[in-house]
Amino acid sequence: xxxxxxxxALRNRIDSIDEKIMELISERAACAQTVAHVKQKSLPExxxxxxxxxxxxxxxxxxxxxxxxxxxxxxEMARLFREIMSACLALEEPLRVAYLGPEGTFTQAAAxxxxxxxxxxxxxxxxxxxxxxxxxxxxxxxxxxxENSTEGAINHTLDSFLEHDMVICGEVELRIHHHLLIGxxxxxxxxxxxxxxAQSLAQCRKWLDAHYPNVERxxxxxxxxxxxxxxxxxxxxxxxxxxxxxxxxxxxxxEKIEDRPDNSTRFxxxxxxxxxxxxxxxxxxxxxxRNKPGALHSLLQPFHTNGIDLSRIETRPSRSGKWTYxxxxxxxxxxxxxxxxxxxxxxxxxxxxxxxxxxxPKAVL
Ligand SMILES: O=C(O)C(=O)C[C@]1(C(=O)O)C=C[C@@H](O)C=C1
Numbered sequence: 001x002x003x004x005x006x007x008x009a010l011r012n013r014i015d016s017i018d019e020k021i022m023e024l025i026s027e028r029a030a031c032a033q034t035v036a037h038v039k040q041k042s043l044p045e046x047x048x049x050x051x052x053x054x055x056x057x058x059x060x061x062x063x064x065x066x067x068x069x070x071x072x073x074x075x076e077m078a079r080l081f082r083e084i085m086s087a088c089l090a091l092e093e094p095l096r097v098a099y100l101g102p103e104g105t106f107t108q109a110a111a112x113x114x115x116x117x118x119x120x121x122x123x124x125x126x127x128x129x130x131x132x133x134x135x136x137x138x139x140x141x142x143x144x145x146x147e148n149s150t151e152g153a154i155n156h157t158l159d160s161f162l163e164h165d166m167v168i169c170g171e172v173e174l175r176i177h178h179h180l181l182i183g184x185x186x187x188x189x190x191x192x193x194x195x196x197x198a199q200s201l202a203q204c205r206k207w208l209d210a211h212y213p214n215v216e217r218x219x220x221x222x223x224x225x226x227x228x229x230x231x232x233x234x235x236x237x238x239x240x241x242x243x244x245x246x247x248x249x250x251x252x253x254x255e256k257i258e259d260r261p262d263n264s265t266r267f268x269x270x271x272x273x274x275x276x277x278x279x280x281x282x283x284x285x286x287x288x289x290r291n292k293p294g295a296l297h298s299l300l301q302p303f304h305t306n307g308i309d310l311s312r313i314e315t316r317p318s319r320s321g322k323w324t325y326x327x328x329x330x331x332x333x334x335x336x337x338x339x340x341x342x343x344x345x346x347x348x349x350x351x352x353x354x355x356x357x358x359x360x361p362k363a364v365l
Contacts, residue, residue: 025084032088039092051093052140054170054269055278057085058361062280065364078365086116095119096139098130104224104244106176110267111143113365114172125221127156131164134270141169141271148176149264150203153314157268158328161286161357162319168284168358170269172365178204178223178258181238181250183231188253191215195226196239204239207257224248266363275360277334282311284357287347288318288326295350296327302346303331306339334359 001009039049064081065074072080089095097115100107101123111121122139124130130142144157160166178200182191194201194212198219201208208217215237220226223240227248230238238250245252268284275281289295303310312330333340335356348354 028084029088029091033091036092050273052089052095052273054361055276058278058280058364060085061364075365082113082365083116083118086118089116090118095141096122098122098124098133098139098142100124100127100130100144100222102222102224102228104227104240104247105222106174106241106243106265107143107145107267108224109241109243110145110172110174110265113174114143114170114267114269115141127154128160128163131160131166131270134166134272135164137272141269143172143267143269145265146268147266147312147314148199148203149262150258150260151199153328154199155316158314158316159319161328162316162326166270166357167272167274168268168360169271169273169275170360171282171363172267172269173363174265174267176203176258176263176265177241177256178239178263179241179245179252180254180257181227181230181240181245181248182236182253183233183248183250185232185234186230186236190235191237193218193236194239195220195229195236197221197223197226200226200239203263204257204259206259207254211254211257269360274358277336277359278361280362281334281359282330282332282362283335283340283359284328284330285344285347286326286328286353286355286357288324288352289350290352291324298350299327299347302343306343308333308339308343332362 036051039051043049061078061081065078068074068077095115097111097119099105099111099121103123108121108123124133127144130144133139134142145154146157147153182188191212193216194208195218200223201217201219220229223238224244224247226238227240227244227250230236231248231250239257287299289299309332310329311332314328315325316328318324318326335341335344336359344354344356
């Protein structure tokens with residue numbers, strides 16, 4: 001068979017596979033619509049069902065990854081199913097999700113990674129506004145950055161948890177690649193100023209010291225804001241990611257300039273709905289302890305006794321007294337697990353205040 005004939009035959013096969021995939025996706029979508037009716041019909045009139053089920057979504061994605069035999073890798077396959085589920089959920093209920101804007105930020109990329117493209121994503125100007133928008137019920141969920149592997153905690157987010165009653169219902173991890181971007185008015189050898197978010201400038205500090213030691217570094221509210229500014233400005237560059245680069249039509253003059261190649265940011269999904277256990281969960285709590293010797297030891301002891309792994313511990317001023325602190329602790333397990341319940345009871349006995357922010361499935365993608 002000639003190459004041309006072989007290509008034609010293969011394309012015919014792809015066409016007929018696509019038709020089958022489309023039929024199956026439609027069948028799945030119709031099934032999700034029926035799921036929505038079932039969720040609604042068991043509830044009293046006027047009560048809104050919980051359409052979004054993060055525990056089920058985590059199971060579906062993991063199941064797909066377990067079954068996958070290639071040639072697409074597990075992550076790629078799960079991403080396709082992420083989008084299919086996102087579209088199915090939008091048929092049940094279009095979700096509104098607030099993120100730290102403007103458009104093109106890493107937080108928007110995290111929102112899309114977690115919820116897929118079929119949600120209505122709403123940009124907010126500040127982290128606190130995301131919390132307020134969720135609390136007011138204007139959006140069902142919010143996405144906020146909480147820690148970066150190079151620069152550590154995002155304090156604005158931690159402090160917002162002290163001020164708002166919010167449930168954490170998910171986490172997303174995003175590999176952060178920064179690029180040096182310019183608009184068409186700027187020449188590579190004429191850069192006198194670099195804009196970016198303070199965290200991103202810090203994540204690229206060594207690279208900037210080596211390549212642009214005398215260029216002014218200007219911290220702005222987000223990387224996307226930096227990209228938006230340089231679009232029309234002369235002699236300036238922005239440090240931002242792929243989404244902002246594409247959105248503002250900029251050129252990359254240096255790629256992946258972050259000092260650490262494994263630079264990642266973890267984001268939290270905040271809402272008002274608590275999530276049932278999946279068997280592979282994390283829990284976040286805030287605790288404040290009495291200011292006495294051994295307080296930190298008695299806080300950590302129950303985790304050790306029950307063999308519970310901590311994934312993070314962070315300290316912040318409590319805002320309710322000088323030199324008093326609260327601890328933000330993340331650990332593996334769900335607050336409904338008997339072992340975790342026991343840990344929480346013991347901590348509760350020793351602490352001034354304990355707040356369970358939520359248990360949620362460990363990030364799948
Ligand atoms: O299983 C459900 O509860 C569904 O609504 C179906 C479905 C899906 O498409 O698989 C859609 C949305 C939910 O967040 C979880 C799963």
